[in-house]
Amino acid sequence: MINKEELTRCYHCGEDCRSNIILFEEKPFCCSGCEMVYEILSSNDSCEYYKFSDHPGLKYSSAELGKRYDFLDNDEIKREILDFSDDGVSRVKFFIPNVHCSSCIWLLENLRRLHPGIIQSAVQFTKKEATFIFRDSEISLRGLVELLASINYAPYISLESVDKSSKQKVNRGVYYRLGVAGFCFGNIMLFSFPSYLAIDDSVEQFIRQNFGILNIILGIPVAFYSGSGFFISAYRGLKKRFISIDLPIAIGILALFFRSVYEIMSGTGSGFMDSLAGLLFFLLIGKWYQSLTYQALSFERDYRSYFPVAVTLISEQGEESILPLKHLKAGMRILVRNNELIPADAILIRGEGTIDYSFVSGESNPVIKSEGQRIYAGGKQIGSAIELLIEKEVTQSKLTELWNQKHGSEERQNNWESLMDVISRYFTAVVLLLALVTGIIWWFTDPSKAALVVTSILIVACPCALAMTLPFSFGGAMRVFGRNGFYVKRSSVVESLSQINTIVLDKTGTLTKSQDFDANLGHLELANDSYNLIRSLARHSTHPVSVAVCQALPYATALAVTGFIEHPSKGLEGTVGGHQIKLGSDEFVLGRRTAEPVAGSLYISVDGKPAGYFILNHKYREGMREVLTSLGKRYELHLLSGDNDAELSALLQFFPSKDHMNFEQSPADKLNYIKKLKAEGKRVMMIGDGLNDAGALTESDCGISIADDVYHFSPSCDAILESRQFMKLATFLQFSKTSRRIVMMSILFSFFYNLIGLSFAVSGNLTPIVSAILMPLSSVSVITLITLTIYIASVRAKLNKEDSV
Amino acid sequence: MNVILVLVGFSLLVALLGLGAFFWSVRSGQYDDPYGSSVRMLFDDERPEQAEAANPVANETTKSNQL
Numbered sequence: 001m002i003n004k005e006e007l008t009r010c011y012h013c014g015e016d017c018r019s020n021i022i023l024f025e026e027k028p029f030c031c032s033g034c035e036m037v038y039e040i041l042s043s044n045d046s047c048e049y050y051k052f053s054d055h056p057g058l059k060y061s062s063a064e065l066g067k068r069y070d071f072l073d074n075d076e077i078k079r080e081i082l083d084f085s086d087d088g089v090s091r092v093k094f095f096i097p098n099v100h101c102s103s104c105i106w107l108l109e110n111l112r113r114l115h116p117g118i119i120q121s122a123v124q125f126t127k128k129e130a131t132f133i134f135r136d137s138e139i140s141l142r143g144l145v146e147l148l149a150s151i152n153y154a155p156y157i158s159l160e161s162v163d164k165s166s167k168q169k170v171n172r173g174v175y176y177r178l179g180v181a182g183f184c185f186g187n188i189m190l191f192s193f194p195s196y197l198a199i200d201d202s203v204e205q206f207i208r209q210n211f212g213i214l215n216i217i218l219g220i221p222v223a224f225y226s227g228s229g230f231f232i233s234a235y236r237g238l239k240k241r242f243i244s245i246d247l248p249i250a251i252g253i254l255a256l257f258f259r260s261v262y263e264i265m266s267g268t269g270s271g272f273m274d275s276l277a278g279l280l281f282f283l284l285i286g287k288w289y290q291s292l293t294y295q296a297l298s299f300e301r302d303y304r305s306y307f308p309v310a311v312t313l314i315s316e317q318g319e320e321s322i323l324p325l326k327h328l329k330a331g332m333r334i335l336v337r338n339n340e341l342i343p344a345d346a347i348l349i350r351g352e353g354t355i356d357y358s359f360v361s362g363e364s365n366p367v368i369k370s371e372g373q374r375i376y377a378g379g380k381q382i383g384s385a386i387e388l389l390i391e392k393e394v395t396q397s398k399l400t401e402l403w404n405q406k407h408g409s410e411e412r413q414n415n416w417e418s419l420m421d422v423i424s425r426y427f428t429a430v431v432l433l434l435a436l437v438t439g440i441i442w443w444f445t446d447p448s449k450a451a452l453v454v455t456s457i458l459i460v461a462c463p464c465a466l467a468m469t470l471p472f473s474f475g476g477a478m479r480v481f482g483r484n485g486f487y488v489k490r491s492s493v494v495e496s497l498s499q500i501n502t503i504v505l506d507k508t509g510t511l512t513k514s515q516d517f518d519a520n521l522g523h524l525e526l527a528n529d530s531y532n533l534i535r536s537l538a539r540h541s542t543h544p545v546s547v548a549v550c551q552a553l554p555y556a557t558a559l560a561v562t563g564f565i566e567h568p569s570k571g572l573e574g575t576v577g578g579h580q581i582k583l584g585s586d587e588f589v590l591g592r593r594t595a596e597p598v599a600g601s602l603y604i605s606v607d608g609k610p611a612g613y614f615i616l617n618h619k620y621r622e623g624m625r626e627v628l629t630s631l632g633k634r635y636e637l638h639l640l641s642g643d644n645d646a647e648l649s650a651l652l653q654f655f656p657s658k659d660h661m662n663f664e665q666s667p668a669d670k671l672n673y674i675k676k677l678k679a680e681g682k683r684v685m686m687i688g689d690g691l692n693d694a695g696a697l698t699e700s701d702c703g704i705s706i707a708d709d710v711y712h713f714s715p716s717c718d719a720i721l722e723s724r725q726f727m728k729l730a731t732f733l734q735f736s737k738t739s740r741r742i743v744m745m746s747i748l749f750s751f752f753y754n755l756i757g758l759s760f761a762v763s764g765n766l767t768p769i770v771s772a773i774l775m776p777l778s779s780v781s782v783i784t785l786i787t788l789t790i791y792i793a794s795v796r797a798k799l800n801k802e803d804s805v
Numbered sequence: 806m807n808v809i810l811v812l813v814g815f816s817l818l819v820a821l822l823g824l825g826a827f828f829w830s831v832r833s834g835q836y837d838d839p840y841g842s843s844v845r846m847l848f849d850d851e852r853p854e855q856a857e858a859a860n861p862v863a864n865e866t867t868k869s870n871q872l
Contacts, residue, residue: 102844109845125841175831183824187817210810214817 010034010101032152033103068337069149071310072142072157074322081141081157081309083131089119091133092141094155096148097711099128108153115139115147128711130155159307159325174291178284181226184218185277191215195270196769212264215273222273223257226280229287245424245467248431249283252462259455272459275771279464282779290471294487297710297720307343307394312336314387330390337385344377344390345397351386355379360691368587378691383570416499416683418492419743420470424463431461438762449764456766460757465750465778469743472783476790477739480799485722486732487710493718495743496702497736499683503631504674504696506688507641510706511628511651512618513723517545519552519602519614526604526611532556533576534604537583540564541572545602545616549583552614571602580607617647623727628654630730636682640665640673642692671695687729691715731797738793746786753778 010030022029029035071077084091098104105123108130112118117138123130130153134144148155191211194204230246230253237244253276260271312335313323320335325343328334333349336342342355353369360378369375375388377397435457442450474491481488488494505511526534536559538546543566564574571584582589582605589603590610602614631637638660639651645663655661662673670688674696677684686693686700689707694715697703705717706726721729757774760766794800835842 102847105841105844106848109848123841124838125844126838172831172836175836176828179824179827179831183820183827187820191813207809211813214813 031098031100031104033098033107034101036107036151037103068339069142069145070312071308071322071324072145073140074310074324076324077310077322078141080324085136088136089133090136090141091131092144093129093131094145094148094157096128096130096153096155097709098153099123099125099130104153107151111147114151115143118144157309159309171291174284174288177226177229178281178288180221181277181281181284184222184226185274185281188215188218188222188273188277191218192270192274192768192772208270209267212270215271216261216264219257219260219273219276222277222280223253226284227253230283242421243425243428245420245427245463248424248428248461248463249467251458252464253280255455255458256462259452259459270768272768272771275459275768275775278772278776279462279779282464282776283467286468286471289475290491292475293490294482297487308341311343325394328390328394330392332390334388334390335385336381336388338381338383340381342375342377342379342381342388344394345392346375346377346388346390348373348375349387349389351384353381353386354383356382368585418495419740419747423466423747427461427463427466431457434461434758434762442764446764453761453764456761456764457758459771460761460766460774461754462775463750463754464775465753465782466747468779468782469746469750469786472786473739473743473746473790476787477735480735480790480794481719481732483801484728484732484799485710485725486719486728487721488719489717493702494736494739496718497685497733498740500635500685500702500733502636502638502677502682502684504638504640504677504684504686504700506670506686506690506693507639507647507651508618508643509689510687511624511639512620517548517616517619519545519548519616526606530579530606530611532559533579533581533606534583536576537561537564537572537574537581540574541566546572546583548616549602549614581605621723621726625654627727627729631733632656635733636660638662638673638677640670640688640693640696642666667692667695671699674699687721688715689723728799731799735793735797735799738797739790742786742789742793745789746782749785750778750782753782 010028022032022035024035024039027038029038082090082092099108105125108123109121111121118132118134120133121130132144145155191214194207194211230250233244233246234250237247256272256276260273260276263269263271308325310322310324311328313321314333314335315321328344348369348371350371353375354366355369355375356366357379366382435454438457439450439454442453471491474494477494478488478491531553535550535553535556538549539558540561559577561574561576564572566572567584567588570588571582573582584603586603589605602616604611604613628637632654637655639655639662641663642665643663648661648663651661652658665673670693674684674686684700685702685704686696687704687706688697689705697705697715697717702719703717704719704721705715706721706723708723710720710722753774760770791800830836
C-alpha cells in the first residue's frame with residue numbers, strides 16, 4: 001500500500017506525482033505541463049497566466065528529435081493523417097497519452113501563443129485527444145508534431161491513426177433518447193395530474209379528454225424513439241433464439257402504450273402514459289451509466305496501433321527516402337534508427353542489432369544480433385542505426401500472423417452463463433405463463449376483464465428495476481476498480497472476474513518488473529576491497545542495471561571517478577582510484593562474445609583484465625508473495641513463461657505442482673494451453689503483458705493485461721491493470737464476488753416489487769396511480785440500495801480511496 | 806375553457822425550446838468531455854492591455870534570482 005505521507009504532490013496541480021517527478025527550483029511537478037505553467041507564472045513574477053507570448057525560459061529540444069518525424073513530410077502520409085486541409089489551413093486530431101491534468105489542457109489549448117501558425121487547439125480530455133487547426137504556410141505537420149514533442153506532449157502516431165476506417169464516431173444517441181424521454185416524462189406527468197383528482201363534472205371531462213390526447217402524442221416518441229433500442233435488442237435476441245432482458249421490457253412498453261391508447265380513446269380510463277415515460281426515463285439512465293467507459297483506454301489493439309506509419313527506404317544507390325508502411329514489400333532495404341520499431345521479419349545486413357523485444361515478450365534485456373541474422377518484427381532497435389533486408393510483408397510476419405489468427409474465433413465461448421441471461425429467460429417464461437393462466441381464469445369468471453388483467457400483468461412485470469441492477473452494480477464496481485488503477489473494458493467484465501476459478505500467469509513483466517533488477521554477486525573474481533571501485537563507478541549512472549549493481553554491493557564511501565563515459569546499451573567506463581574499470585556487455589568489456597552467453601550477465605574488467613560478471617535477475621513485483629499465496633488458496637494457479645526454467649524452484653512454492661508451471665512457451669503454446677484448460681471446463685483468467693500473451697489473453701474467459709503506463713501500449717484484453725496495483729489483484733477478485741452478491745440481493749429486492757405489482761394486476765386492481773407510484777419507486781430504491789452497498793463494500797475492501805492516474 | 810388549451814400549447818412550446826436547446830448542446834459536443842469543460846471554465850481570459858504593461862527586463866531579473 002502506498003502511504004499518504006510518501007506521496008509527492010505536484011506543486012502546481014496538487015496531483016500525486018508517482019514515479020516521474022520533475023524537479024524545478026526544488027519543487028516537484030507531475031508533468032512538464034505543470035512545470036512549464038509554473039515556470040511561466042514565476043518568471044512573470046505574478047499570476048499573469050496569460051502573459052507567455054514571449055515564452056520565457058521555454059526549452060526547445062527539437063534538435064534531439066532528429067529524423068524521427070521525417071515521415072510527416074511525405075505527402076501521402078500527410079494526407080492520411082490530416083482530417084481536413086483546404087486553402088492553406090489544415091486540421092488534425094492526435095491521441096496524446098501524456099494529457100492528464102488541467103495544466104495539460106491549458107498548455108495545449110494555448111499552443112497558438114507558442115507558435116503563431118497554430119490557429120486553434122482544443123483538447124478532449126476524456127479521450128486524451130487534441131485537435132489542432134493550423135496554417136500550412138507557417139507550420140508544417142511535422143513542425144507541429146515536433147513542437148508537441150518538444151514540450152513533452154508527443155502524439156501517438158501509429159499505423160492505426162492513418163487507417164481512417166477504424167476511427168469511431170461519437171455515439172450521442174443515448175443523450176437524445178434520454179432528453180426526449182425526460183421531456184415527455186415531465187409534461188405527461190403534468191397532463192396526467194387532473195385525472196388523479198377524482199372530481200367528476202363536465203369541465204373535468206373536457207380537460208381529461210384533451211390532456212389524454214396530448215399524452216398520446218407525447219407518448220409516441222417515448223415508446224418508439226426513446227424505446228427503440230429495446231425493441232431492436234429484443235428482436236436481435238429472438239433471431240438468435242435467445243431471450244434477453246430486453247424482451248419483457250419491449251413487451252411491457254407495447255402493453256403500456258396500447259393499453260393507454262385504448263383507455264384514452266374509449267374514455268374508459270386515463271391510461272399509463274406517465275408510467276411509460278417514467279419507465280423509459282429510468283431505463284435510459286441505466287443505459288447511459290453503462291455507456292460511461294474508459295474512452296482514453298484502448299482495449300482492442302492490434303499490431304497496427306503500435307506499428308510506425310512509415311519506414312526509411314534505402315534505394316540501390318544508397319539514397320534514403322520515406323515509404324509508407326503499406327507499400328513495404330519483401331526484398332526492400334530499410335534503415336532502422338535508434339528506438340525505431342522493426343516493422344517486418346527481416347535480415348540484418350549492416351550494423352549491430354541490439355533489439356529490445358519488450359513489446360513482444362515483456363523481456364527488456366536487449367537481444368544482440370549481428371549481420372546476416374534474422375530479426376523478427378516487433379522489436380525495437382536500441383543504439384546505432386541498422387540496415388535491414390525485408391523478408392516478408394508486414395501482414396505476413398510471425399507477429400502479425402498471431403494477431404490475424406485469433407480473429408477467426410470472434411465469439412468467445414465461456415463456460416458459464418451470465419446471471420442476467422439465466423434470470424431473464426426464466427423471468428420471461430414465468431411472466432408469460434402467469435399472464436396466460438390468469439387470462440384464462442378471468443375469461444371464465446369475467447370475460448370483460450380478461451384483456452385488462454393480461455395487459456396489467458405484462459405492464460407490471462416489466463423488469464425495470466431488474467434491468468437497472470446490472471449496469472448499476474457492476475458499473476459501480478467498475479468505477480471502484482478504476483479509482484484503484486484497474487480498468488475494465490465494460491461492466492460485464494466484472495461478472496466474468498467473479499466467475500473464474502483458474503488463473504494463468506505470465507512470468508516476465510507480469511510477476512517480475514520489466515525495469516528493475518537484482519544483481520547476483522556470485523561470479524565476481526575480485527577482492528572485497530575492489531567492490532567499492534565498481535560501486536563508485538556505477539553510482540554515476542541512473543540506468544536500472546547500474547542502480548541494481550549499487551544496491552548489491554556493500555556500502556562504502558564513494559571514490560572519485562575520472563573520465564566517466566556511459567555508452568548507451570553497452571556499458572560504463574571510467575578511472576576509479578587509479579584503476580581503469582569497465583562495466584557492461586561481454587562485447588564491450590571483453591571485446592568478444594562469450595562462448596556461452598548467460599542471460600542477463602554484466603561483465604567487469606579492471607585495468608583491462610576480466611574480473612568476472614554479475615548475473616541480473618528481474619525483480620519480482622512488490623507483494624507478489626502475498627498475492628500468489630492468497631490467490632493460491634482460492635484459485636488454481638498456472639504459470640506460462642517464455643523464459644527458461646531458471647526460476648522454477650523459487651516459484652514452485654506458489655503453484656500446486658510442477659505440471660502447472662510451463663517454461664519456454666511460444667505465443668501459440670500459450671494460446672493452446674488456455675484452450676486446453678477451457679476444454680477441461682475451467683473458467684480461466686489470463687494475466688500477461690506482452691504481445692506474446694495476446695493470443696492467450698483473448699482466448700481466456702477474462703484477459704488482464706498489466707502495464708506500467710495504461711495509456712501506452714497494451715495487447716487487446718478485457719481489462720488493464722496498472723502494474724503498481726498488482727498487489728491488490730486478490731482484493732479486486734474478491735470485490736468482484738462481492739458485487740455479484742450485491743447483484744443477487746438487488747435482484748431479490750426487485751422481485752419483491754414485481755410481486756406486489758403482480759398481486760394488484762392478477763386481482764384486476766392495477767390502476768394508473770398504483771403503477772405510477774410503484775415503477776419509479778422500485779427503480780429509485782433499487783439504485784439507491786445498490787449504490788450504498790457498493791460504497792460500503794468498497795470501504796470494507798479499502799478500495800474507496802482515489803489511487804490511480 | 807379554450808384558454809387552458811392555449812396556455813397548455815404555449816407551455817409545451819416553451820418546453821420544446823428547452824428540449825431544442827438540449828439537443829443543440831449535445832450536438833455541439835458539450836457532453837463529450839465533462840472533465841475538460843469543468844476545468845476550462847476556471848482558466849483566465851486573455852487581457853491584452855495587461856500583457857502590454859508587463860516589463861520584460863523585470864521578468865528576466867526575477868527569473869535569474871530564482872534560479
